[in-house]
Structure formats: structure tokens, C-alpha cells
Amino acid sequence: MTFNRPQRIQIMKELGLRLLDHNEKYLTAREKAYYENAWFTPDNIDQSIDAICNCFLQESLLTEWMKQYEEPKESKKIGLIMAGNIPLVGFHDFLTVFMSGHKAIIKLSSKDEKLFRFVLDELLSIDPKVEETFELVERLKDFDAVIATGSNNTSRYFDYYFGKYPNIIRKNRNGTGVLTGDETEEQLRTIGRDIFDYFGLGCRNITKIYVPETYEFDLLLRVLDEYKALSMHHKYKNNYDYNYALYLLNKEKFLANENLILREDPAYISRISCVHYEYYKNLNDLKKRLNLDGELIQCICTKDGQILGSENEFAFGASQIPALGEYADGVDTMAFLSNLK
16 A cells, blocks of 8 residues: 555545645646536635535544544555535545555546546645555546445446445435424525525435424524525526526416525425425424435434434534545445545
């Protein structure tokens, strides 16, 4: 292995310090990323970078995280197929491969190529030998295991081509919120972050809420109207206008403010600028329902993160800042990498 564990921790610590600096090189990379993908606004890129640096790339956090895992006996080649729905969404997978001592064979998403290349360049400037820990490819080949993230459709393709290798293959998942009806205005304001951060494109964004049968939506819509600056973004606004017109033409029942459409629908996946809602009778029955639908849900957001007592339950506003050990789909990526034979 190119680096021992303490060295890898120090490299990632230094990367975090450099990324937080937001220097001229960073600003140039941010501009190029936004130019190529209009969903990657400067604010969204800053938010993603800052979360990575503060929640992942801290020496104490990395040290405690790695204490749970044995060092692999030999280095393997790990194919990584990255998603590109939000800025640097695949960084945690790259981090786990790097920290495990394996080599990452990376197929970048075309939607997030510029930003990820910038991060890799920063790593190389810290220590040129980092070059031995990853390889960028157009097509995966010559690998020992695979971590692939995509849609339900692409997951079938991944299963076909990579099923004979040790793998983690991720499908569509979404965040959901549970309201009890006694939330304060501030708590409802905070849930707006879970809905609107990254324009709702992340797998941890709330795309559906459950509400009591007697729930009144007036306060929620009024509070979430404070996020109406999103309607200034042309791609988001185009989606909002299209969906609004579509529901009107189809004579479907919905509620809306200037930046969000609420529509009663049992599906977890909703359109951009839309959130589905469904009524529930009691929390015990709802918890059973959510457990049954576990493979469709990435996280559950409640006002204090303790309403349901679920392992993947977060307080409002915390869905987009997972800790190092809070793995996508509940699959321990580091354990998978540490136990490869």
C-alpha cells in the first residue's frame, strides 16, 4: 500500500484545509463546474465542499472512524461509478476506498467531472504519490470489486455486468419527512433545507411528507415561501412552471406557493419542484409502513430526529450533512472494503 493509515489521515486532513480556503484555483473550478452544469450553483458547490471538509475531513473524525475497521491484507482495485446529481456526491465512496488502502478505478459522471478533477488535483499537490491510489477511466476494466450508484434502470445494467464481482450497487432512494402538526415555524423553516438544498436533487432530499389526517398546509406553505429565491433559477423555474401547468391541464388537485407544489400521491419519487404528501392515522402504523418501504427510503426527517426511533431518522435540516459512518442505503462501505478477500 502506498500510504499507511496515519499518512492517509494526514493527507485528507490537509485536503480539507485546502478546500476550505476557497482560493483562486477553487473559484475557477467552481465557475467551470457551474458553466457545465447549471444545477451546480456556486452556493451549492460551497455547501457541499464545506460539509465534506467539516463532517469528513477532520483528523479526529477520521481517526475515530477508522478505529472500527481492520486494515485489509492487500490492496485491491475498486471500480467506482459515480453519480452526478449533486456536487461531489461520490466523494464519500472515493474517501472510503482511499482510507481503506485500496486503489480507486473511477468512472466520473459527466455532470460532475470538473469539480472532482479539481479535488484530485489538490490531492496530487499534497503528495504526488497519491497518483498511485486512483485512476480515471472512461470504462471500467481490470478491477476486483465495484461500487456503482445509479437509477433503478441503470442498476439492472450494473447487476448484469458486475454481478459476478463483489459489489455494492445502489438504486433510487429518497428522503421522506414526517410531520405531527405541532411543529413550530422555525422547525418548518428548517425542513425547507431538507426539501430545497441542491434543488431537491439529492437522494437524501425530502420528496414526500407524511402528515396527520387533520393537517392544515397553510402554515407550511407560508413558511416555505421564504425559499422563493429558488424560482429565480431558470432550470428550477422551468420545472415548476411545467409541473404547475401539467397539473392544471390534468385537473389534478394540488397546493402551491411560488416555489413548491404539494400533491397527494403515494409515490416517494416526485418531480423537481414538487413534494408528495400522504396522510397517516397514527405514528405506530406509519413506522411499520416506513419499515416495509425501507429499500425506497434513504432517510427520514422529523422535528427532533426522535419521533419514530428509526436508525435512519434525522432532525429537520440535517439530512444533507451525514457523518462518516452514515452510509448510503445503510450498507457499510468501509466494512465491505475491509473484508475483501
